[in-house]
Amino acid sequence: MKSIPEIQQEIVEEFEMFDDWMQRYEYMIELGKSLPLIDEKYKTDEYIIKGCQSKVWVHADLNEDKIEFTADSDAIITKGIIAILIRSFSGQPPQEILDADTSFIDKIGLKEHLSPTRANGLVSMIKQIKLYAVAYKAKAENS
Amino acid sequence: MASVDTSLHFDVEKIRADFPILKRKVNDKPLVYFDNAATSQTPQQVIDVIVDYYSRYNANIHRGVHALSQEATDAYEQARIKIQKHFNIPNAYQTLFTSGTTHGINMVASGFASILEAGDEVIVSALEHHSNIVPWQMLCEKTGAQLKVIPMLENGTLDMQAFDRLLSEKTKLVFVNHVSNALGTVNPIEELISKTHNVGGAVLVDGAQAAPHIKADLQALDVDFYVVSAHKMCGPTGVGMLYGKEEWLTKLPPYQGGGEMIDQVTFEKTTYAGLPHKFEAGTPNICGGIAFGAALDYMNAIGFDQIAEYEHELLEYATSRLKAIDGLRIYGDIPNKTAVISFNIKGVHPYDMGTILDKLGIAVRTGHHCAQPIMDFYKIPGTVRASFAFYNTKDEIDTLIAGVERARNMLV
Numbered sequence: 001m002k003s004i005p006e007i008q009q010e011i012v013e014e015f016e017m018f019d020d021w022m023q024r025y026e027y028m029i030e031l032g033k034s035l036p037l038i039d040e041k042y043k044t045d046e047y048i049i050k051g052c053q054s055k056v057w058v059h060a061d062l063n064e065d066k067i068e069f070t071a072d073s074d075a076i077i078t079k080g081i082i083a084i085l086i087r088s089f090s091g092q093p094p095q096e097i098l099d100a101d102t103s104f105i106d107k108i109g110l111k112e113h114l115s116p117t118r119a120n121g122l123v124s125m126i127k128q129i130k131l132y133a134v135a136y137k138a139k140a141e142n143s
Numbered sequence: 144m145a146s147v148d149t150s151l152h153f154d155v156e157k158i159r160a161d162f163p164i165l166k167r168k169v170n171d172k173p174l175v176y177f178d179n180a181a182t183s184q185t186p187q188q189v190i191d192v193i194v195d196y197y198s199r200y201n202a203n204i205h206r207g208v209h210a211l212s213q214e215a216t217d218a219y220e221q222a223r224i225k226i227q228k229h230f231n232i233p234n235a236y237q238t239l240f241t242s243g244t245t246h247g248i249n250m251v252a253s254g255f256a257s258i259l260e261a262g263d264e265v266i267v268s269a270l271e272h273h274s275n276i277v278p279w280q281m282l283c284e285k286t287g288a289q290l291k292v293i294p295m296l297e298n299g300t301l302d303m304q305a306f307d308r309l310l311s312e313k314t315k316l317v318f319v320n321h322v323s324n325a326l327g328t329v330n331p332i333e334e335l336i337s338k339t340h341n342v343g344g345a346v347l348v349d350g351a352q353a354a355p356h357i358k359a360d361l362q363a364l365d366v367d368f369y370v371v372s373a374h375k376m377c378g379p380t381g382v383g384m385l386y387g388k389e390e391w392l393t394k395l396p397p398y399q400g401g402g403e404m405i406d407q408v409t410f411e412k413t414t415y416a417g418l419p420h421k422f423e424a425g426t427p428n429i430c431g432g433i434a435f436g437a438a439l440d441y442m443n444a445i446g447f448d449q450i451a452e453y454e455h456e457l458l459e460y461a462t463s464r465l466k467a468i469d470g471l472r473i474y475g476d477i478p479n480k481t482a483v484i485s486f487n488i489k490g491v492h493p494y495d496m497g498t499i500l501d502k503l504g505i506a507v508r509t510g511h512h513c514a515q516p517i518m519d520f521y522k523i524p525g526t527v528r529a530s531f532a533f534y535n536t537k538d539e540i541d542t543l544i545a546g547v548e549r550a551r552n553m554l555v
């Protein structure tokens with residue numbers, strides 16, 4: 001299994017193939033469309049991430065000792081960003097997720113989406129992913 | 144490409160030269176600024192006034208005997224008179240400086256906390272900005288008064304028949320915007336005011352979105368309160384105006400305690416200063432007030448009739464071009480509106496559209512525009528809102544149209 005930094009490097013290399021923002025966004029929209037859909041039953045307010053102009057739902061399951069994330073959004077660009085995050089974090093152990101950084105988002109030319117004041121909730125999304133990791137780590141340690 | 148308007152009275156290229164920000168590039172593209180309903184841009188003439196204030200006569204007002212304080216006080220009070228004249232307010236002391244529309248509304252709402260009683264009713268419209276909803280909800284919680292809502296119709300106007308049914312002798316206050324920020328609808332405030340007065344109620348009109356386009360004569364309107372923000376009419380942020388009828392301003396208690404608003408202070412009892420100082424505690428936004436006056440001078444020199452006529456031309460042009468785009472819907476597409484177009488394209492989230500347009504250097508607003516009830520009415524998460532000012536051009540609208548089409552091709 002590839003580590004988080006390895007996957008992120010792979011994503012950075014994919015994005016390096018594009019010369020301009022249009023192509024990067026088109027690719028992101030493609031990724032958004034191919035995002036494995038979250039189970040409808042998790043598309044409720046309980047799983048919604050607040051502070052987004054677009055709605056974002058994130059759900060996590062522990063599979064053996066790895067966390068599997070599923071997510072969705074009503075906006076396609078937001079979905080593309082989620083797809084990138086999920087590809088980077090899903091199927092990884094909680095500790096690896098907690099240790100991971102997200103500076104690769106910057107490297108793929110999506111820096112503006114990382115601003116904490118941007119209303120897309122990417123920052124809250126990352127926070128939510130990390131919170132799931134904290135919760136599952138605590139659960140694993142207590143059981 | 145559409146040609147630039149060259150009518151005798153209105154030289155848009157000359158006007159554009161007054162706005163340094165319009166020369167900016169965003170994402171390597173020339174800025175197309177269509178978020179004027181959120182905040183308008185500032186002409187050099189107003190920027191100069193701000194620089195001059197801090198360079199030459201920055202001082203606290205109404206207190207010093209020294210020259211700078213006197214100059215600052217004079218300039219601030221002159222600005223008040225400019226605002227008074229602009230809105231045809233009877234007296235300067237009824238022209239209160241605020242930090243903006245939100246502040247003005249809160250001042251009135253908090254004053255009414257000592258006037259309203261359980262069983263009283265207040266009426267809000269479904270087209271309001273959250274600023275003109277939340278303070279009244281808080282007031283109702285405090286006083287036990289009941290909040291009633293004038294519903295909206297599918298075309299983005301108010302259901303005036305429903306309003307007639309809501310009105311009764313229990314109605315103490317009606318608060319409604321002159322122009323809706325989310326849709327641009329011009330509301331029939333004359334009718335709302337006279338009908339409310341007939342049952343003995345008072346009316347607050349939120350003029351934030353009207354003031355940049357319509358020169359309101361507040362005496363002719365006979366409105367009880369009117370509030371605006373300078374930053375939507377070529378002035379700086381953090382300053383605005385609250386007008387109130389004298390009887391109301393006398394009756395309402397002060398909003399904040401502090402310096403400036405007192406007559407005598409002892410630990411036993413403080414007596415309040417007269418108007419306007421009773422409502423102007425603390426050091427105000429002095430420079431902002433002066434610059435607000437300068438902004439009105441600037442707009443009046445161009446002329447509000449000319450502005451309205453030109454903006455209407457932009458609105459009609461943009462409306463007809465947008466409507467030609469497949470799957471595009473305009474919300475509130477009615478004749479009587481200001482130069483605001485709220486739209487969506489079928490299958491496209493407004494956030495996605497706004498993101499792509501930003502990449503193209505086009506600034507629009509996306510989301511619920513602080514008017515969630517309108518979005519709930521249409522069952523949409525939000526809209527894309529392009530709002531025009533008198534310094535925009537048809538060429539810029541062409542850029543928007545090309546941008547919307549490009550975004551649509553990417554997103555659908």
Ligand SMILES: Cc1ncc(COP(=O)(O)O)c(C=O)c1O
Nearest residue numbers: 243244245272274324351352372
């Ligand atoms: C209709 C309306 N009311 C109130 C406000 C709030 O104005 P401010 O933020 O300047 O207080 C706005 C601004 O967006 C508005 O459009």
